[in-house]
Amino acid sequence: MSPRRPDSVNRARRAVEAMLDPEGLTLVACSGGADSLALAVAAAYHHQRSSGPLAQARVGAVVVDHQLHPESEQVTATALAQLATLGLAPLVSLRAAVDPSSGVGPEAAARTARYQAFAQARSEAGASRIMLAHTRDDQAEQVLLGLARGSGTRTLAGIPATRGPFRRPLLGLTRADTEEICADAQLVPWQDPANADPQFLRSKVRTRILPFLEAELSGSIRESLARTAQIAAEDAAYLEEEAKQVFAALLEDPGAQGQLRMDLAALHRAPPAIRRRVIALAVVAAGGATPSYERLGAVEKLLLAQGSAGPVELEGRLSAHRGTRESADYGKLVIVPRLN
Structure with a gap:
C-alpha cells in the first residue's frame, strides 16, 4: 500500500486550484526555496488536466536570479531542473537588475527588481497571472513589521491574497507545511542564507523576535497575527471603498x-x-x-x-x-x- 499523502499537499492543491486562471497561463514564481517549490508542486497537479473546469489551465514558472549570492547561477539552474521534473511549461529564467545605490535598502531594491522581472516574464510568456509563495509565517512577519512602523490598518492587513495579476494561495499554510510538501515530492529546496541573517530586519523578526514571542507570549502567535491581518484587510477594504465614494462626491x-x-x-x-x-x-x-x-x-x-x-x-x-x-x-x- 502506497504511503498516505500529507494533508498539506491536498490543502495546497485546493488553494492553488481556486486561484489559477482556468483558461490561460499562470506562472509560479520560484526561487528554489521550500515555499516556492511547494507552490510549484501544488500547481503542477493542475497543469493541463485532461478534464474538468481547469482543463484549459496551463502552469509555467519564472525563476529570477537576483545575482546577489555567489552561487546564484547554480541555484537558478537547480530550481529550473526541479521545475522541469514537475512538467511545468514554459519555464522562464531572468536576471534581475538590482540597484544597490538606489538608497532604499537591499531588500527593497531586490523587491523592485524582482517585480520588474515578473512584469517582463508575464509579457514574454503571455501569462495572465503570477503566483507567489508567501505563507502564513510571512503574513505574521509582515504584521509585526507593520506594527513596528506604526503604518495603520492597511499595513496591518499584511500581504494581500490577490492584487493585480498576483495571487498568493499559500497564505493559509505554514512554512512547515511547505517543507513537508517538498519532502513528499522528493525535492531538495535551497536554503537562502539571507533568511537567517539578522542584519536584514525581516530575518531578525523571523529568527529572533517571533521565536521569543512564541516562547514568552503564545505558541500560536503566528496564527493570531495572520488572523489579525485578515480582519484588518476586511476593515481596510470597507473603509477604502467608503473613502472612494466620499472622494468622488467632494x-x-x-x-x-x-x-x-x-x-x-x-x-x-x-x-x-x-x-x-x-x-x-x-x-x-x-x-x-x-x-x-x-x-x-x-x-x-x-x-x-x-x-x-x-x-x-x-x-x-x-x-x-x-x-x-x-x-x-x-x-x-x-x-x-x-x-x-
Whole structure:
C-alpha cells in the first residue's frame, strides 16, 4: 500500500486550484526555496488536466536570479531542473537588475527588481497571472513589521491574497507545511542564507523576535497575527471603498492642469479614518505617491480655520494648501504640482 499523502499537499492543491486562471497561463514564481517549490508542486497537479473546469489551465514558472549570492547561477539552474521534473511549461529564467545605490535598502531594491522581472516574464510568456509563495509565517512577519512602523490598518492587513495579476494561495499554510510538501515530492529546496541573517530586519523578526514571542507570549502567535491581518484587510477594504465614494462626491471640477480641489468644511466633517484616506486618494489622483502618516497629518491641519494655510510638501513633487480669503480657492483644499 502506497504511503498516505500529507494533508498539506491536498490543502495546497485546493488553494492553488481556486486561484489559477482556468483558461490561460499562470506562472509560479520560484526561487528554489521550500515555499516556492511547494507552490510549484501544488500547481503542477493542475497543469493541463485532461478534464474538468481547469482543463484549459496551463502552469509555467519564472525563476529570477537576483545575482546577489555567489552561487546564484547554480541555484537558478537547480530550481529550473526541479521545475522541469514537475512538467511545468514554459519555464522562464531572468536576471534581475538590482540597484544597490538606489538608497532604499537591499531588500527593497531586490523587491523592485524582482517585480520588474515578473512584469517582463508575464509579457514574454503571455501569462495572465503570477503566483507567489508567501505563507502564513510571512503574513505574521509582515504584521509585526507593520506594527513596528506604526503604518495603520492597511499595513496591518499584511500581504494581500490577490492584487493585480498576483495571487498568493499559500497564505493559509505554514512554512512547515511547505517543507513537508517538498519532502513528499522528493525535492531538495535551497536554503537562502539571507533568511537567517539578522542584519536584514525581516530575518531578525523571523529568527529572533517571533521565536521569543512564541516562547514568552503564545505558541500560536503566528496564527493570531495572520488572523489579525485578515480582519484588518476586511476593515481596510470597507473603509477604502467608503473613502472612494466620499472622494468622488467632494472632488470639484479641476482648474488649471494638474490641480485638484475639495471643499474644506465637507472634508473636515468626514470621520478621521475616511478623511485621511480621501486625502491620500486625492494625492494619488493628482499624480503623487501615497503620503506618509506624517504628511497626512500635516494636510489635516490645513482643514482648520486657524494656523498656517500651507503649503505642505507631498510625495511626488506636489503640495497642498488652504485657499485664503483673498483667493478664488477660499474654503478649498488645493493640491498642486510644486514649482521647484
